[in-house]
Every structure is written in C-alpha cells, then in structure tokens.
Amino acid sequence: MPSPTLQSNLLRVLAGEALDPPPVWLMRQAGRYLPEYRALRAKAGGFLQFCYAPELAAEATLQPVRRFDLDAAILFSDILVVPDGLGARVDFREGEGPVLEPTGAKDVDRLSLRRMRAHLAPVYETVARVRASLPPSKALIGFAGAPWTVACYMAEGKTSRDFAAPKAWLWRDPASFQALIDLLVEATIEHLAAQIEAGADCVQLFDTWAGILPDAEFRRYAIAPIARIAAGLKRRHSGTRIIGFPRGAGAMLEEYARKTGVDAVGLDYGIPLEAGRAVQARLPVQGNLDPVLLLAGGTAMIDRIAEIRRAFSAGPHIFNLGHGILPPTPPEHFAALVDAVRGAAVP
C-alpha cells in the first residue's frame, strides 16, 4: 500500500511502485512550442525577468499541465539562475542563448551564497504559487543544473560543442576548479532545499554536459558532487526524492545509478532499452523518447512509445523524453503522446 501522503502517481513511482499506465511529463514542457507560452513570453521582457516574475512564471509552469492533463508540473525557471544569483553576470540574448561573463579561478571568491538566497526569492514564490494552484494528484518538480553543467556555462561564457574552457581549467588548475564545484554543490543544496520548503514535491538535477567527461573526470565531477548534493539535501529534508539526469552518460550510467544516491535516473534517448532496464533493476527510471520523434509524430512515434512502455512496464517508470522538447514541435503531437502513454496496457 502506498503511503497516504503519496497522493501523486509521480511520487508513488519515485517511491518504487510500478504503475500502468506510467505517469507522464516532458522535459521543457513549459516552452516555446506552446502558443500560450509565446504570448506570455512576449509580455515578460527579458528571459531572466520572466523567470523572476512569480505570476508569469507560475502561469508558464501551469500551462502544459492544464493543456495536456500531465502528472507533474516542473517549475518554469532556468539552471543559470544559480550563477546569476551568485553574482556571475548572466544575460539571455534572443536567438543566441545564454551569455555569461566567463568565470575564472580568480572570480570564485567573489561569488556569494548569501546574495543568491535573496536574489532567488521570486523563484521560491513561484513554487509556492504553483503548488497552491495544483491539485494534490499533480506533483510539482523543482530543479537545478548539476554543478558540472553550470560550471561549463560559467567557465565557457556560452554554450559550446567542446566546452574547452571548463575542461582545460579542470586539468590545468584542479584545485581552483574544485573550489567552484564545491561552491556550486552548496548553492545547489540551498536552491533545492528552498524549492522544497516552498512546496516542490521532488527535484531533478540536470547534468546536460555530463557526457563530455572522460571516466575519471565523470567520477570526480558528475558523480561525486551529485552524491554530496543528495546526501546534503536529505539531511535537511529526509523524504526528498531526487531524479538525476546525466545526459550522455553512456557506459558510465550504471555507476552513476549506483553511487550518487539519487532516487531515480533520467535516461537520455541514446540509452538502449536493455541498458535502461538494467538501471531499473536498481532504481526507478524516467524517459526516454527521442524529442525528434515527438517532432515527427505519426505511427513511428506511437510504435516507439509502445516499445518504451513495454520495456519498462515491469518496474517503476515515469514516461518522458530523452531530452527537452524542440521548439518547432506541434502541440498536437504532445497530445497524441499523452493519449498513447495512457492507452490500453501494452501486451
């Protein structure tokens, strides 16, 4: 019997239950592919202003849940609010993505956790508003970027294919790079704890660039910091469930699942279903439809949804994409996905 406090299907699965149909939400479900989001965005001014406007951000969070009757809302925000709060200069330029003043070894001391706590108050207010508007059957997911991924953007100053700046830094001066990671571990615990205190039911850690780390560095920067965050967060809030999403982990995924202490693992679309099932023997899994297949739609999408459901139906599984929704995705494809995920049990 599930605990009576586990009122949402998402939390039941995170606690280890296998549900058929599985709960469903999609990464970047609050976003540009939705006309109602674009209308809201047009009112908001800059992207960070949007993230820091509780009324607008709460509405963006709720839009997809309302339209598609999803099992979970995920806070509308961005992983770069943490460096922005710490005092790194973050800017979002239309069509260009984030631009940051690059952080180097000498800048780490200037970053301030205290500044972050005050600066991100509107984010926590957004969480509280959303939780108040959602029925108990819908979970609210808080989130943060994993320290490695946030450090990538801070060191490089923008997105990149190679992220040579953070990688060259960690090899040339591992001590100062570790100081940045240590600060981000603390900041992430603070930021997630504040979201939980404001009403988030569980949290996800996005490690978008985990896959560009060789094995030794994956252990040091994509596993160890997550283990510290999971332990730190559970010391403060013992019942918190954490979903880890180490994108591109490949052959390191099993070790990530075994050593980080997360409660569930998000599978990117490159993880073969058999490898995902091996992880599921240990922990609940989430994923992993290719976002381009959602964009393409049609029978290929419906067939793959059935295949994913079949692969994971014997254990705890949350249906999701294997990466975020692409902006040109037709919303009707999302509706068709939800229908297919909630359709008759797969044979």
Added chain:
Amino acid sequence: MPSPTLQSNLLRVLAGEALDPPPVWLMRQAGRYLPEYRALRAKAGGFLQFCYAPELAAEATLQPVRRFDLDAAILFSDILVVPDGLGARVDFREGEGPVLEPTGAKDVDRLSLRRMRAHLAPVYETVARVRASLPPSKALIGFAGAPWTVACYMAEGKTSRDFAAPKAWLWRDPASFQALIDLLVEATIEHLAAQIEAGADCVQLFDTWAGILPDAEFRRYAIAPIARIAAGLKRRHSGTRIIGFPRGAGAMLEEYARKTGVDAVGLDYGIPLEAGRAVQARLPVQGNLDPVLLLAGGTAMIDRIAEIRRAFSAGPHIFNLGHGILPPTPPEHFAALVDAVRGAAVP
C-alpha cells in the same frame, strides 16, 4: 611472426599484434593547429579546392608525419567530398563550416555514382603521391564518413546539435531515407576501394553523429550500413583492414564491435577504459585521449597517456585521441604526447 608484408606498426596492430610502445597518430593531425598547414591553406583558395589539389593535399597529409615522426599518415580530405562528388552542392565558408543545399527524398535519384568517380580522381591521385613519398614503415590511412553521418549533413544542410532534419526524415519516410543510405553505402565502398587501389594501406570510417541515434536506429543506420561496407570492401580487396569510429556509441559500442565486421574500433574519449578493454578482448582498439587534455598539456596529459597505455598494453592498441585535434592546440603539446607514448614501458 608478423607477415613480411606488414611493414608498418599500424598494420601489425590492426592484424592483432600487441606492440609496446603502441603506434601513434591523431585524428585531424593535418590541420589548422599547424602553422605550416595554415601557410599551405592560404595558398589553396577554397577548402574543397584544397582537397582537390593533389600536390597541396599530399603536402598537408605529410606535414604532421614529418614534424612528429608519426606511425601513420591520414589522407588530407573531407568526409563531404562524397556528397560533393555525387552532385549535392557543398560549400565551405570561412569560420562557418560546411553548407550544403539540403537533400530531400525527391533529390536522391539525381545523385550519381558515376559523377563521383570522375569528380574524386584528384583525391586518388593525392593518395598515390603520398604513398610514393612515405617509407614502408609508415602506414597511409584512407577514410570516408559513415553513411549516417554523411546523410546528417546532406539532410540538414549544415552542422547541428540535434540534426532534426535527417532524424525526422527517417521516421516520417523510412523508405526514401533508406534509399539515400543505400546509395551512400555504395558510394562509400567505391570511394574506399579507389583509395586502396591508389595505395592506402587501411581505411577508417568516421561516424561522428552515431551517438544521436536511439538503439533501434543505431542498429539500422550505424551498424547495418557499416557491415555492408565492410563486407563489400573485403569482397573487392580481401586483405583490407577497416577501423570503425562510432563517436558517442556509448552502451551500443559492444554491439557495434560484434556486428559490423570492422577490424578495429576507435574509442571516443567518453568510453571508460574498462569498456574499451572489453572491446579489446574482441578487436584492436584505437584511442582515446580527450583532445582538450592535449590542448591543456602538462602533467595531467602525461599522466592520462600513461593510464591509457597501461589499460591497453596487454592487447592490440593504436594510440590516438578520442576526437579530432582542436585548432588552438599548441604543436609542442603534440610533440610531448608522442614522447610520452614512446617513452619507457609503463609498469
């Protein structure tokens, strides 16, 4: 005893011998990081003109072998000479990378293998010139892009993070996409056979974007076409050795090694050393230093080189990077790498 015809260390390892120190060459060793390359490039006009000028391309091929006394030369060319030869419009713009007129379902019939054979004659002349200039102890590696990666550029028209165009195509209209892949399989066999006939000692297939395919599509587009190319090429030239490099294969690597029929597998830098050793139990491996670590240099690089040598010293191993050299890499770091690879046997 190695066959007396196997005069180069590279070919001996491809035939299954374990050598200590291992032979060494680096992906993109002929390139912009070298001042002598930049001087040559300035004389050449456009990038494709450079690829089609046998004297200049042969010189670019030989430059790094001369400077660093490497065990192998790799033909200076580009994977997009195949679509260019087939009649897709390919252009290289300074600082922007390749731009192609996007190929769609209706364009496949217009591509011509016969046109390609004639168009790429200067490439085969380059191979012959290089082979004539190299001592028998140095191997000459020919290469081609794998059909999936070449199809990515053809369908998308440029590089991309998601390659939504080829992926949406393969899901919406698998028959016409398969027709493109089939044509590229034939073109690749032709192109590699012509390089071997001109004097290449072995060949490498670069599947740069293999890692963006989910499991079923990885089997269909990153394994099956390579298996057909390997079989087709060996029917024509039975002794040919093929190195397959499926970048980002992650958990699909073992299946790639087992099912493609390649003679050796290139490991990207994200493949953990233990996973690489598992592949090495079956086939020679090549790799896999992170190119950013070559860029960073210093003791971190030297230590990792020793670790890679140790991991693979019991079996056949070719030392290489796990992806191409980055343009800002100091050539002295390359020289230090070669010294470290050829240094005393690792304990």
